Amino acid sequence: MATNNHYDIIIIGTGAGGGTLAYRLAQSGKKILVLERGPFLPREKENWDVKTVFNSDRYHNSEVWYDRDGNELHPGMSYFVGGNTKVYGAALFRLREKDFEAFQHCDGISPAWPLKYKDFEPYYVEAEKLYQVHGKSGEDPTEPFRSEEFPYPAVSHETRIEEVSEVLKSKGLKPYHTPVGIHLNEAQRYLSQCIRCNTCDGFPCLVHAKSDAEVSTVRPVMGQENVTLLTEARVLKLHTSASGREISSVEVEVRDPESRQVQVQQFSGDIVVIACGAVNSSVLLLKSANEQHPHGLANSSDLVGRNFMKHVLGSIIGVSKKPNPTKFQKTLSINDFYWGESDYEYPMGQIQTLGKVSKEALEGNAAAYAPLTPEEVATHSIDWWLTVEDLPDPNNRIRVDGDQIILEYTENNSESYDRLEQRWIEILKSIECGQSIMPNCSYFVDAGQTYTGRLPLSGVGHQVGTCRFGDDPTTSVLDLNCRTHDIDNLYITDGSFFCSSGAVNPTLTIIANALRVGDHLIDRMQ
Template identity: 30%
Template sequence: MTATGPDWDCIVIGTGMGGGTLGRALAEAGWRVLFVEKGAAGQRQARNGLSEIFVPEARLARGLWPEPLHATVDGRDSRFYAPLGAGIGGSSVFYAATLERPERHDLDDLLDRPHPTGGWPVGYDEMRPWFDHAARMYHLHGTPDPLSSDAPPPLDPPPPLTATEAALMARFRAGGLNPYYAHTAIRRSDGCLNCLGTRCPRPCKMDGRSAGVEPALATGNAEILTGAEVTRLIAGPDSVQEVELRQGGALRRLRARHVVLAAGALNSPRLLLNSLSDHWPEGLANRSGLVGRNLMFHLNEMFAIWPPRDAPDAGATKALALRDLYTAGHTRMGMVQAMGIRASYGEILFYLNRMLAASRLGHVPGLPHLTRLPAALAARILGHAQIFVGLMEDLPYLHNRVLPDPDRLAITYAMAPELLARRHAFRRAIAQAFRGQRRLFLGLGPELNFGHPSGTLRFGHDPARSVLDSQCRAHGLRNLWVADASFMPTSMGVNPSLTIAANALRVADHLRKDPT
């Protein structure tokens, strides 16, 4: 490094599925990589974060995003803590390790179509090797989807089904469904499968930390700054020149040949919108006016299913998934998967209170206390019912966006009529698919999955209709790249984690080949 040269080959902002995966690939290729992470380093043995913690410093110490999300949904304002991480591994250290490959039509059927229906500039066959690479890197295990006509991703054999799982699997098949063992990122030599959805004290769950940052640091080519908040990117007419960050109350600036944004689909556009300059008065990379727009989530359709009456109680399951309802004709729906949660008193109380909060009775004082008795009765009746979720695809609309607010994380979102119509069709399809089985829907109105934001820096060929090019480099900025869920033109009908990791590996490959 010279006095006038860059400090690093690449600065990676964020350490989740995208940033951790990409940073590891570059470090293993010999690049000097600096990870910048807002949260603390933390310990694997640290207590799992809780949404009831409201002190920002305490949330950061537990790996949780310290700020509440200010959301205006269908004109109704709310303020809550979204399921976002802040620490090495980002949100992925709390995820349920479900890495499902999308369907071929998720990418190919929308190839090169204009907004608002989407448009993937990279098709399924081009992404396929990167899906396989990510599956091996994250030690994916499970069984093939019996409905797929494509060869499955590389899968390690899953552990044997429990008695509860085997009973549910047999019941689903008898009803004409096609379940399979869900694709989960667990290194079985270390794993116990009890850490899904929590911060694991061992490196068995493969996430942005265990599969990304830690192997990158082990190469000796990477370093990490924790407790460092990037405040803005300082850019000239065609490149990012410096990264400004605050660490320990002091501002500092760093330089790199390349900068990768991997702060998540909410915070990456927020940073760009707040990086104003004479060259970029509308916000960095925002000549299209699309930075922060086309925000998408999945819709959750939660329901409980009882195992057969004679099935033993073997605990909660995360093993079952099916794609029988992924589409209905040309209607885009999504997959169904077990959540790893039993319908116990605590979960039922949570869902009852959430339904009440969304109803006309939501503002009645003391009403949540009255749900305890019905929750206890329901838990007694439900026994060891398992909770499943139908994960329904969202589509992009310009009015759904991250707001350019430097002081708070804020979004506005309005549910499109077609989304509500698909949601009703999906709910009916679930009821029909599980007819004859004891089941209970756990929600009334539509529920956004705030843990799956995507789409706010969409990639495409046309700079007027996209923020990034097909390599996920910002239009007009030769050294700024994106490696989180914000690149996605559509949300697809599966969890986004495998697609984020696969695309991060693809972007790292383009970076290594870039001559600048």
Template identity: 30%
Template sequence: MKYDICIVGSGAGASPVAYTLAKAGAKVLILEKGPWLTEKEFFKDELAISLRDAYNPSLNDEQHVIEEQYETESGESFWQGEPTSESGWSFWNGNVVGGSSNFMSGYFHRLKPIDFRLKTEFGEIPGANVEDWPITYQDLEPYYARVERVVGVSGKVVKHPHQEPRSSDFPYPPLAEHAVSTWIDQAAKIIGYHSIPVPRAVLSRPDMGRNSCEYSGYCSSYGCSTGAKGSGRAALLNHAVATGNLTIIPNAKVYHLASNASGDISAVHYYNQFGHKKTVNASLYVVACQAIETSRLLLASKSKQYPNGLANNNGQVGKNLVFSAGGTGRGDFIYEELSETKQAELKQVGPFINRALQDWYQIDDKEFDGVNKQGKAKGGTIDFLFYQNPIARANGTERDSNGELIWGEQLQTALHKEFTSYKTLRFEVFNDWLPTDDCFVSLDENITDKWGDPVAKVRIGSHEHDLLVGEYLAKKGEKLLEQMGAKNISISVSSYPPTNLMAGGCRFGVDPKTSVLDKNCRSHEVSNLYVTDGSFMPTGGSVPYTFTIYANAFRVADHIVKHWQQNLVS
């Protein structure tokens, strides 16, 4: 069967396209490398999440090669790659229908107008490839609002210094909040911070055939057993399948996109669940299998027309990969130092903290010593959270202060102290990971996956400016923890990327020489190819990416509908 649209991937970048096109009457096919799991398969299994990485491939079957920079004793630097099968450092985020959106925390902050024009606002930064977006916040705002309605976002608008323009309030009321949320609010007010509620892609009341949140306390990294979390599968693909116009083939690993003499895609080649080679055809093609794997697939799809990979005659595929810069902080609240009421509030399990700070989304501080030495820079977001997973909390108690393994009564005492004497409040910092020439995707010539195809080689160089901004923000979070009375406070900023937040590699732009896609995420070189996952982003912003990926995919889907309809007429 020939389809109107063939989509590779099924996550946040793919599901809005499938949903929109299926609703419009197009025959849509999704090829997803992972299995098709539903709420029935999503248990709150801590071992499966913490120790077994149950929803991702075995690194012996599928892996990446990660290149890091090292220095010799003489001060010379060099890059060296290591397969993740050896390091155990997984860059997979959820190989199932719905992709990593099944396992997100669902922090749905919008980007702000300034995120679309970093180069204009702050100028060039030496060593960084910063570009303005070819669209504006106003272009994307209606689609943010659509995601809030269709995917389901719960929240409350509170005015603060960096509140972005909105056309409407959130369609669902805020989720139940943890008592510690009010502690944060009170401390923030005292020191002049603006504590704001965090919008979450989790239903606070039943709707659209989905249940509301049951406040199990297990959300981040876990599949949602109620359907409350706005995964691409629960919120969009289920409805698209119900139209009769969407076909999903799970366990289908796409390995090559064939192109014809005119340079367009002519077929998709994939392995089915039995390892047999299959081929499908469509009129239009969408690639949305997360940033690294999207670049890998295009680079692997070589042909006479594209000797360096599909849509890569300009050499830009895989370039300007970005993650999310930032850091973390933590502080302990000692039970014996608190009243019985405060202890009871702290021990509450289930409701979300849902608090963030964005007072420094734009830094204007003479004490900030950034790369440009102006005291001004793009800042970021601080989100607060608890680690509810006991296995994760216990991890680390098995060693003493010297790093030696402990057991028996000593281990028992350490575990008892961990769970009965204090609770740790944490925060995460999100700020821009500037695109550079030292962060990109290529193909490894020596390492292959279980099908014999070259794996992606990922260089993870960062920019020093990212660390300066991250440290500045982390110190602001540290000050709030101090005001709250936390003890054992520590902060950490790292140049290592969080592997669940990746974008770039196929950035969109006006100039075909420096970008892979046009402003509608259509390939400059391949007229029937669109890329709709986070690969399109030229800069990442200072919030988690999923909300923006959803919104942009809905925007692009509207353009694909017009493209498909034009093909019908012609």
């Protein structure tokens, strides 16, 4: 089909990488086409319904992927304007300075990045302003250098979490306020979009008070004449010129919002940027193989899809004797074990509070909490999230077989995760016995009980690394500006460029990098 629409730049995807890039480039005046495979996520009462959000595909795609053994995976992918940020927890951390350097872990070496923290720091500042990050410097013992204070004050702890924070401090730990991207004004609550509800972490925000990519970057530029957003526009393939050195057209399946009929259209752009998420970006490159690129576009290094990382992730539900009426619980983090501890030389990872679990979320597995009921557990629990770095491994990769997406992945750094989990359980039990918090030692026979869970392979919310950047075309897919080595007008701005994963949520780094690449593209287009 002939090309019928030409743009200065085409951006595929509207998540943290694509949406942020569109925001940055909109000011250039260049003609921009933004393609999003999904629609706008509907604002509806079900946004705050636990069973709808977690036990249905209403806000997650129902597609099926496969593991290396052919078993089905149901990935937690949200295909809406804003991408996975529509349902993320909005915890927006900077990587530590040492995360950009080579570092020995239990199962191998986390490699150095070709750019360092200082190269990203100015863009972290901009990213925190754009996504309204609330935080407080000086509390986190691993905090990297900051040229500016957080743009918004830290989200306060509710009473129960403040108690826990103080007891942790009394034990020599250094808890700090989790940096959170929300539209909150605690000083003037009547002006605040955020209402500090218990349906934030993992939920769509009904009141648009979460700093997701749709709210923070896409909607602010939608009205500009030079920006065109096409929703329900799924990119099928990228076509190259005869030389194979440039993308000549983008083949897109577009669904008409009124008739619901589907048409295949071709668009062309001077520059094409992929921001589909680390998995789907590599899938698109692999599916676009042609004579000039028989193993997939930009894949002369055979690294497209390799070095897939998603963190080693899990939760701990700690049952306390004292009730926990907290609503907005995701305000506390601990990095004391990020780089290990005195008798363990390897990095362990990060701990943060989760969004508050509810009895509705636990009822589907009620037997696991016996003799306590789901309501008793939810009413008395403090809920934690553990993040441990997984290392890049070329054998951990994304493959395609026809229309099938295959994740070949073997977890590493499991020992570090197990140690961090056990260490935190010990601390929680010591807190449970502390008289300053728990004077009534006979309230529940199972108080002090912890329930743990490891996130399965289908949990790919932290996906990074599948098209790493670097100077050498034989050992990287992208150059330092995130342009593919093999194709002159093709860029990637999602988490694909990561060389290592660190042990904090990757979203803020993706945002910062999109702003950085945006500046490069503005210079290039001028």
